[in-house]
Amino acid sequence: MTSQKPSELPVRDAESACIEREIGRIRGAERGPTLIAIGGIHGNETAGLVAGRRVLDRLTAANVTVRGELVVFGGNLAAIRDKVRYHHKDMNRLWVDSRIEALEARTDESSLDSEDREQLELLGKIREAIAAARGPVFLVDLHTTSAAGVPFVIFGDTLPQRHFVTELPLPIIFGLEEQVDGVLSEYWTRHGCVTFTVEGGQHDDPGSADNLEAVLLLAAQAAGIFRHGAIAETRPAHALLESRRGSLPHVMEVVRRHAIASEDEFKMEPGFRNLDHASEGQLLARDKRGEIRAPANGLVLLPLYQGLGADGFFWGRAVGTARLFASEALRNLKLDRFIDWLPGVERDPARPTRLRLDARIARFYPADVFHVLGYRRRRELDGELTIERQPG
Numbered sequence: 001m002t003s004q005k006p007s008e009l010p011v012r013d014a015e016s017a018c019i020e021r022e023i024g025r026i027r028g029a030e031r032g033p034t035l036i037a038i039g040g041i042h043g044n045e046t047a048g049l050v051a052g053r054r055v056l057d058r059l060t061a062a063n064v065t066v067r068g069e070l071v072v073f074g075g076n077l078a079a080i081r082d083k084v085r086y087h088h089k090d091m092n093r094l095w096v097d098s099r100i101e102a103l104e105a106r107t108d109e110s111s112l113d114s115e116d117r118e119q120l121e122l123l124g125k126i127r128e129a130i131a132a133a134r135g136p137v138f139l140v141d142l143h144t145t146s147a148a149g150v151p152f153v154i155f156g157d158t159l160p161q162r163h164f165v166t167e168l169p170l171p172i173i174f175g176l177e178e179q180v181d182g183v184l185s186e187y188w189t190r191h192g193c194v195t196f197t198v199e200g201g202q203h204d205d206p207g208s209a210d211n212l213e214a215v216l217l218l219a220a221q222a223a224g225i226f227r228h229g230a231i232a233e234t235r236p237a238h239a240l241l242e243s244r245r246g247s248l249p250h251v252m253e254v255v256r257r258h259a260i261a262s263e264d265e266f267k268m269e270p271g272f273r274n275l276d277h278a279s280e281g282q283l284l285a286r287d288k289r290g291e292i293r294a295p296a297n298g299l300v301l302l303p304l305y306q307g308l309g310a311d312g313f314f315w316g317r318a319v320g321t322a323r324l325f326a327s328e329a330l331r332n333l334k335l336d337r338f339i340d341w342l343p344g345v346e347r348d349p350a351r352p353t354r355l356r357l358d359a360r361i362a363r364f365y366p367a368d369v370f371h372v373l374g375y376r377r378r379r380e381l382d383g384e385l386t387i388e389r390q391p392g
Ligand SMILES: [Zn+2]
Pocket: 042, 045, 143, 144
């Protein structure tokens, strides 16, 4: 999968390295799904653009029947041009309905910063692609990370999204997307798309573009853009991602976030990969209160080694096939209808996918009660504990 060098960016003018908003598209004569891929939402992460270009080229060269449409967009073009993550605001934290409404209502152009403009333009392009769709719409957001590590997939826990991401042999992680607000993929799930976000490896590692290319090719197949097996390269793509995963479980979930503050003097033990096994009692980190050890056999996710952050690490565990099937069965039974019968649990009348919890009572429920039905977004709202799931 290394036929091209990652330096071959889709540019319209090599001199200014001016990336186009639309990297390219293939629209098949047959009706079918639309797959929207986005690269470079963070301007220093260009591997996704390379991957998008390569997959478009591959589909053209393979001369297969394309059903529906594959379209690839560049994210934060101004930041890509200046080789920075962003100028004023992180463009993967801005996808909130109220913010977007306010942005669209603004009449004074001069009050917009560069990310506001980028977001409005990208928003318009994605809406156009959705409006032109002749089938279900899928959206994939392609990223890379500053530290080296195993590529992985993050997604909001809905059944259609589960089905989509489990076709990828990379580690797929439940409960991580819900830890932050304003993520692009989460916004588009809310607006009817089937989405995921993928971290493809380290920013400048040529292998990252290969990983993301493999992910996008398999995602296109999973979405139904071409018939299963119609493109021979899907086989090596699958093998590549499987080898990247190594001994890690296929499906993992976040059990707990280890939040930190600067006064905690948190220090992660050296040697953990971005996703790694840990055995019960193993030393994970230290802070001013002492040692932090693994509570059981499980997984350390995204340990904090560089820079500042509010997350020391996430504690996770593998999710076996039996548990996946069980939770799917429970959801198909629509047990969600009864969850607010539990004492201390009340459905938010303004948003039926959100539960208000009486913290004194709800803390006695195991988190599984909520997780199994897709409720993973836990927040304090006006002093009240809430837990929310995606619609659908
Ligand atoms: Zn990123």
